[in-house]
Amino acid sequence: MTAVAGDGARTEPEPSGDAAVTRLGSGGPWEALYGYCRVVRAGQSAITAGCTSTVDGRVAHVGDAAAQTAQAIRIGLDALAEVGAGPADVVRTRMYVTDRVYADEVGRAHNAVFGAVRPVATMVVVAGLIDPDHLVEVELEAWLGDR
Numbered sequence: 001m002t003a004v005a006g007d008g009a010r011t012e013p014e015p016s017g018d019a020a021v022t023r024l025g026s027g028g029p030w031e032a033l034y035g036y037c038r039v040v041r042a043g044q045s046a047i048t049a050g051c052t053s054t055v056d057g058r059v060a061h062v063g064d065a066a067a068q069t070a071q072a073i074r075i076g077l078d079a080l081a082e083v084g085a086g087p088a089d090v091v092r093t094r095m096y097v098t099d100r101v102y103a104d105e106v107g108r109a110h111n112a113v114f115g116a117v118r119p120v121a122t123m124v125v126v127a128g129l130i131d132p133d134h135l136v137e138v139e140l141e142a143w144l145g146d147r
Contacts, residue, residue: 020041020043021040021041021042021043022040022041022042022083023037023039023040024037024038024039024040024079024082024083025037025038026038026075026079028054028057029054029057030130031049036049037049038051038075038079039079039080039082039083041083041084041085041144044143044144044145044146044147045141045142045143045144046080046083046084046085046089046141046142046144047139047140047141047142048076048079048080048139048140048141049139050096050137050138050139051072051073051075051076051079051137051138051139051140052068052071052072052075052129052130052131052134052136052137052138053067053068053069053071053072053075053134053136054131054134055071055075059131059133059134062133063133063135064135065097065102065105065106065109065135065136066105066106066108066109067109068134068135068136069095069105069106069109069110069136069138070109070112070113072136072137072138073109073110073113073138073140076138076139076140077090077113077140080140080142084144084147085142085144086142087113087114087117088117089142089143089144090114090117090119090140090141090142091119091120091141091142091143092119092120092121092122092140092141093110093114093119093120093121093122093138093139093140093141094121094122094123094124094138094139095107095110095121095122095123095124095136095137095138096123096124096125096126096129096136096137096138097123097124097125097126097135097136098125098126098127098128098129098134098135098136099125099135100125102135102136103123103125106123106136107123110138119141
């Protein structure tokens with residue numbers, strides 16, 4: 001992960017009131033192009049951008065919603081780890097699936113990681129994602145308390 005500013009340059013955490021804001025990019029293919037980063041930590045909260053099964057610029061696990069979900073969650077958890085959060089800190093997830101037929105396998109892949117944590121979760125069926133091979137996109141939010 002690299003700290004990013006709007007132009008993709010490296011930056012230090014920004015002061016924001018009483019808390020620092022840290023923005024880290026993964027170097028993914030759309031971050032600089034569309035002006036976002038992989039994870040932002042603002043005070044006690046850490047939030048990921050939508051994570052898909054894109055690895056090294058290519059969609060992994062084409063046609064396998066469960067494997068795409070597991071990959072997307074790993075990418076999100078790796079980003080959260082960069083700002084000091086772990087799976088037990090996740091308090092909310094959002095899952096976007098391209099067809100309701102994937103709901104059960106996506107939900108079960110989510111449960112494999114978060115079953116003991118039990119964050120609040122939302123799953124929404126969407127018309128499509130940025131790459132037609134993406135079947136699911138996942139967002140994670142974590143609460144770090146006083147850390």
